[in-house]
Amino acid sequence: MIDDLAVSPQPYAGGLKCDVCIVGAGPAGISLALTLARLRPEWRVVLLEAGGRDNASERERDIYRVSQSGRDYSVLDISRRRKLGGTTAHWGGWSKPLDDSDFETNPSWDMPAWPIGPADLKAYYQRACDWCELGGSDFEAEAVAGRFPGAMLEYGDLQGIGQRLFRFSPPTRFGARYAPELEAQDNLTCLLHANLLQLVRAQGKLVEAVVAPLDGDTLRIAADRFVLAMGGMETTRQLLHLRERDVDDGEGVYSPHLGRYFADHFGFSPARLLAPAGLKYHMFTESQERLMPVLTFSNEALRGEGQNNACMRLYANAPDPLLSPAYAEHAAFGFRPGEYWQYDVKMTVEPRPHRDSRLALTNERCELGLRRLHLTWKIDERDFTSAYQLLDRLGQACSVAGLGRLQITRENSPELRANVSGGCHHMGTTRMAARVGDGVVDPDLRVFDLENLYIASSSVFPRYGYSNPTLTIVALSLRLAEHLAGVSAGGRP
Amino acid sequence: MISRRRLLVGGGALAGTGLGLLWLRQGGDSSLPPDTSATGGLRLDSGLGKGFDRFLASLAGTDPLGAAWVEAEGVEHIGSLVDALDGSIHTAQNARELADAVAGRVRADFQEGLTCRVGGWVLSGTECRLVGLRHLLLRLEPGNAQLVAAETKVPSVADYAEGHIAPLANWGPKSTRVGEKFNVQIDGHSGLWFQFSGAPAHARIVIDGELVKTSVSAKVVTSGLFGEMQERILATPGRYDIALVDPVRGIRQPVGQFVVRPRKAASGPGKAGFCEIEKWGPQSTRVGLAKNEQPDGAMGLWVRSACMPRDAQLIVGDDVVKSSVKKFGLSAAIPAVFLEAPGELELVLYSPATGQRQPVGVLVVE
Numbered sequence: 115m116i117d118d119l120a121v122s123p124q125p126y127a128g129g130l131k132c133d134v135c136i137v138g139a140g141p142a143g144i145s146l147a148l149t150l151a152r153l154r155p156e157w158r159v160v161l162l163e164a165g166g167r168d169n170a171s172e173r174e175r176d177i178y179r180v181s182q183s184g185r186d187y188s189v190l191d192i193s194r195r196r197k198l199g200g201t202t203a204h205w206g207g208w209s210k211p212l213d214d215s216d217f218e219t220n221p222s223w224d225m226p227a228w229p230i231g232p233a234d235l236k237a238y239y240q241r242a243c244d245w246c247e248l249g250g251s252d253f254e255a256e257a258v259a260g261r262f263p264g265a266m267l268e269y270g271d272l273q274g275i276g277q278r279l280f281r282f283s284p285p286t287r288f289g290a291r292y293a294p295e296l297e298a299q300d301n302l303t304c305l306l307h308a309n310l311l312q313l314v315r316a317q318g319k320l321v322e323a324v325v326a327p328l329d330g331d332t333l334r335i336a337a338d339r340f341v342l343a344m345g346g347m348e349t350t351r352q353l354l355h356l357r358e359r360d361v362d363d364g365e366g367v368y369s370p371h372l373g374r375y376f377a378d379h380f381g382f383s384p385a386r387l388l389a390p391a392g393l394k395y396h397m398f399t400e401s402q403e404r405l406m407p408v409l410t411f412s413n414e415a416l417r418g419e420g421q422n423n424a425c426m427r428l429y430a431n432a433p434d435p436l437l438s439p440a441y442a443e444h445a446a447f448g449f450r451p452g453e454y455w456q457y458d459v460k461m462t463v464e465p466r467p468h469r470d471s472r473l474a475l476t477n478e479r480c481e482l483g484l485r486r487l488h489l490t491w492k493i494d495e496r497d498f499t500s501a502y503q504l505l506d507r508l509g510q511a512c513s514v515a516g517l518g519r520l521q522i523t524r525e526n527s528p529e530l531r532a533n534v535s536g537g538c539h540h541m542g543t544t545r546m547a548a549r550v551g552d553g554v555v556d557p558d559l560r561v562f563d564l565e566n567l568y569i570a571s572s573s574v575f576p577r578y579g580y581s582n583p584t585l586t587i588v589a590l591s592l593r594l595a596e597h598l599a600g601v602s603a604g605g606r607p
Numbered sequence: 608m609i610s611r612r613r614l615l616v617g618g619g620a621l622a623g624t625g626l627g628l629l630w631l632r633q634g635g636d637s638s639l640p641p642d643t644s645a646t647g648g649l650r651l652d653s654g655l656g657k658g659f660d661r662f663l664a665s666l667a668g669t670d671p672l673g674a675a676w677v678e679a680e681g682v683e684h685i686g687s688l689v690d691a692l693d694g695s696i697h698t699a700q701n702a703r704e705l706a707d708a709v710a711g712r713v714r715a716d717f718q719e720g721l722t723c724r725v726g727g728w729v730l731s732g733t734e735c736r737l738v739g740l741r742h743l744l745l746r747l748e749p750g751n752a753q754l755v756a757a758e759t760k761v762p763s764v765a766d767y768a769e770g771h772i773a774p775l776a777n778w779g780p781k782s783t784r785v786g787e788k789f790n791v792q793i794d795g796h797s798g799l800w801f802q803f804s805g806a807p808a809h810a811r812i813v814i815d816g817e818l819v820k821t822s823v824s825a826k827v828v829t830s831g832l833f834g835e836m837q838e839r840i841l842a843t844p845g846r847y848d849i850a851l852v853d854p855v856r857g858i859r860q861p862v863g864q865f866v867v868r869p870r871k872a873a874s875g876p877g878k879a880g881f882c883e884i885e886k887w888g889p890q891s892t893r894v895g896l897a898k899n900e901q902p903d904g905a906m907g908l909w910v911r912s913a914c915m916p917r918d919a920q921l922i923v924g925d926d927v928v929k930s931s932v933k934k935f936g937l938s939a940a941i942p943a944v945f946l947e948a949p950g951e952l953e954l955v956l957y958s959p960a961t962g963q964r965q966p967v968g969v970l971v972v973e
């Protein structure tokens with residue numbers, strides 16, 4: 115059932131009791147709440163959402179206002195939504211699991227990566243594809259190469275280069291798409307305009323969530339377990355509020371890692387590639403299926419050289435007259451026969467976890483009484499070096515294979531580094547770790563120092579890859595649903 | 608101007624390699640007037656023999672690259688370039704072997720990291736030396752200038768004389784709207800048909816001054832908007848000339864104009880206080896592609912209007928995006944993340960001072 119606290123608060127005036135209280139009805143909260151409610155029909159699940167069905171008002175948007183320093187995070191104001199369905203109200207639908215190597219610790223970085231591996235998420239990724247309506251769950255780039263001859267560069271030809279595949283959600287607007295299912299689920303109550311104001315703690319666990327509509331009375335919700343699914347910034351904001359003392363030398367909410375390692379994927383267009391005509395390293399539609407192969411480092415390079423993971427897309431563009439596509443007619447320069455085009459190369463780069471890139475509380479408060487966030491976004495310069503090494507690798511591989519030449523159109527300069535923008539993916543500030551000293555939540559997504567508080571968000575990512583995060587967020591939420599319900603993968607209670 | 612003598616200083620080059628040069632040296636007697644029949648009319652004498660000269664001559668279209676490299680490197684001596692060529696190139700016995708040897712050396716250069724940069728292009732050292740050598744040699748003979756220019760000049764169909772090639776009964780489609788492909792073919796291009804009877808097989812269609820893929824049968828010629836050209840034309844309202852050309856006779860037969868109409872504004876015009884919007888663009892793009900890309904990856908968008916309020920902002924969907932009022936109207940940056948899904952983004956101008964809104968139009972993400 116869905117109820118709106120701004121319209122009919124009366125039935126809840128005396129408070130609510132439930133088995134699990136989930137805060138935030140974006141893709142994380144919705145997929146978690148529905149799965150859990152279905153797995154445990156005898157339980158009562160409450161899903162709290164700050165927004166309503168419509169876009170947030172100016173007043174509501176102001177709650178998200180964040181000050182910033184460091185590099186300009188120019189997408190800040192557009193990077194999240196406060197309404198049922200969360201930020202999927204305007205996401206792009208680009209979907210892909212993390213690459214296997216993304217789960218592994220990069221030996222040249224100073225923080226451990228995921229304490230779980232791709233096998234732990236495999237079954238959940240498959241189901242997440244259904245939630246995101248991808249129309250398929252096969253992410254093998256080789257299969258695409260076989261189905262669309264000429265769309266991709268030939269395998270085996272490109273030393274040091276790998277190829278991967280994105281799929282696309284329609285994009286599913288989780289609010290509109292799953293509202294009927296939320297309505298129909300008897301043991302689930304979704305409350306709109308229920309802003310979380312405070313989490314009340316007693317003896318190592320949470321006991322209550324205090325919520326209120328913007329102009330209305332507060333309501334207390336008691337639960338056995340709580341999940342924060344408020345996106346990669348607000349979730350961290352609430353955890354920072356749980357600190358009763360202003361120290362960060364402990365565990366869980368007192369972890370020195372809480373709020374740190376804020377990351378977003380960043381991108382730029384540094385090059386042009388002369389390569390065979392007709393390559394499809396960009397989104398294309400074929401028999402209703404939307405696909406996008408991308409070029410990456412090979413697994414060997416990622417693992418052996420400790421590179422950042424990054425991907426490259428190609429878009430055919432007008433040629434540079436200095437070296438026209440006809441240049442590839444010179445077989446003596448090693449070119450394979452065929453028609454050639456020039457493509458702009460667009461990159462998306464994995465940032466390494468950066469300790470000083472962080473979210474912190476300020477003393478200014480929003481109208482809910484919550485302290486506002488301050489963002490300091492930082493990117494390690496070596497991340498750019500690695501991205502340019504990937505470009506070099508692509509140029510070298512194509513040149514050696516007789517498949518093209520690379521032109522660097524924008525050098526790795528201070529100007530380029532200063533101007534890159536983020537992809538609205540808020541990751542890293544409540545990182546998952548095997549050891550309490552390395553993160554904020556454990557491999558089951560439980561906050562280390564609180565026995566009944568869990569996090570469902572990209573804020574738990576300890577390593578980021580280049581894949582857009584939502585598919586992984588949903589996969590983690592489905593896994594968390596089973597953990598909370600006490601079932602093993604795909605099973606029943 | 609570098610003299611031939613200076614260029615050849617250090618030209619003991621060949622001897623230095625101590626290699627066979629059997630085939631390359633054939634006919635390499637520089638006391639005879641150069642025979643240009645095998646070099647496409649180019650006068651070019653490397654001293655390495657006709658075979659090598661023919662090879663260099665065959666590298667058509669590389670002169671700008673050679674010139675840029677020579678200039679950037681400050682290369683003056685042909686000898687030093689020849690010296691640096693790989694032995695296997697010198698010992699080639701015939702044209703085939705020479706081409707293979709060069710290709711092998713080019714590949715090895717890339718493998719060994721022996722590369723050079725010209726205008727940002729990463730090329731093999733051998734490539735740079737060869738195109739550089741070709742450029743220097745061609746420059747020695749003023750008579751080459753015209754031929755070299757012709758090599759790199761994109762044949763301008765605009766220069767063709769107007770004339771009649773074949774009778775045209777009808778053609779179509781004749782128009783579309785911004786962002787809307789038409790008669791979409793399996794490879795994604797928008798198809799155009801022309802009922803020409805008896806057009807010669809080599810005839811080609813020219814759209815907006817560019818030759819495009821054309822297929823000719825007895826009664827119909829088909830062509831269309833392909834690749835980058837399709838994007839560019841469909842993004843910009845206007846009239847685009849179409850012609851049939853006969854490259855053999857150098858004749859151009861005008862067909863008509865293909866019209867790309869602007870998209871309709873999302874809703875009616877705004878209240879007084881905003882002037883009429885004259886033009887805006889780009890009006891369409893592809894998923895993941897920011898046209899008119901800004902340093903932060905956003906798409907630069909312009910709105911032309913004679914009296915833009917000083918506080919005007921651009922709203923995309925529900926979000927105010929970075930914009931600034933200019934002499935011509937307003938420029939704005941559409942964040943790249945807004946271009947991730949196909950669809951239509953409604954653009955509205957907003958003046959916070961007066962609260963007035965002015966619809967601009969719809970940006971199509973294909």
Ligand SMILES: Cc1cc2nc3c(=O)[nH]c(=O)nc-3n(C[C@H](O)[C@H](O)[C@H](O)COP(=O)(O)OP(=O)(O)OC[C@H]3O[C@@H](n4cnc5c(N)ncnc54)[C@H](O)[C@@H]3O)c2cc1C
Binds near residue numbers: 140141198201207345
């Ligand atoms: C323009 C844009 C394009 C994007 N494109 C892609 C893409 O192509 N692919 C991809 O994978 N990702 C994309 N993303 C990111 C994607 O939207 C997020 O990864 C995803 O929505 C995160 O899901 P979530 O459930 O963790 O958080 P959200 O979707 O942000 O949901 C959090 C919910 O919590 C609620 N909330 C916040 N504070 C409170 C509170 N105090 N009390 C109660 N509720 C609260 C919010 O109202 C919201 O509904 C894009 C984002 C943007 C902005």
